[in-house]
Amino acid sequence: DERVTYIKMDVEGAEMEALKGGKEQIKRNKPKLFIAAYHHDADIFLLPLFMWQLVPEYKVYLRKHPYVPAWELNFFAVV
Template sequence: AKGLTVEVHEAGIWSEQGELGFSDSGGRQSTFIGAEKKTVPVTTIDDVAAGRSVTMIKMDVEGAEVQAIAGGRQTIGECKPKLFVAAYHYDVDLFRLPLLLWELVPEYKIYLRKHPYVPAWELNFICIGR
């Protein structure tokens, strides 16, 4: 699309910069949580945004959504981007992710969307400012 800027960052998204173990076993089993298969660099949404205006964030980070949101507190709180966030990695995320996002942007309308395709577990939050 005209005017669209895309950047590639060869790093995982997390709550802080550094390196983490990563299990790249594929599918739902790829994870940073408790993984030790290989080491990969990680960064934050705030560092990637670097103070620029952000209008949309799509996030399916294999169970690290809480940590990714924590690393984007400033960007999400200030820019109030539309969000598309995976909700299916942990049962508790159905409650903790909206509560965390409402702490940052109380005016978010948050919708839970079940997608009609395989894999059947695909649930996402769609967050839109009022």
Template sequence: MFCRYLFYCYFNALELAPTFIKMDIEGAELKALCGAEKTIKKYAPKLYVCAYHRNEDLFSLPLKIWELSPDYKIFFRHSKYIPAWESNFYCKI
């Protein structure tokens, strides 16, 4: 809780508006979206959110993003990389 508060205060004190948030945090993307709720609602930054760590992320992440702002346009991309793969959401207003 303290870290979230510090992050929010830091941006407010510097009068900086985040324009892009990238999330590739090994399955904690939904928790990060919840933690960044005020920032996302206030600034509507572009979002890059990984969706391949947990099966339910394919459904829960876009629903959460639309809950934060129904104006977001959400794009999905699945890329094949050897030896793995990536599935990501790209979001913008």
């Protein structure tokens, strides 16, 4: 019954499935999202589109973190 305020996920390529599994919580609570964006090429397009379908008010940012190897990309979504 507690409100979800933040979701962080790096689930090795299952980010879309995880977002779909949590869609009711995301739509209801509009938590901040921190989602890995680098596992599949299409994720860079499909994940933010899906986040906007759930919560059109989300502002979605793509962040690259200084990390080796250099492909650590993540989406950060906030209302």
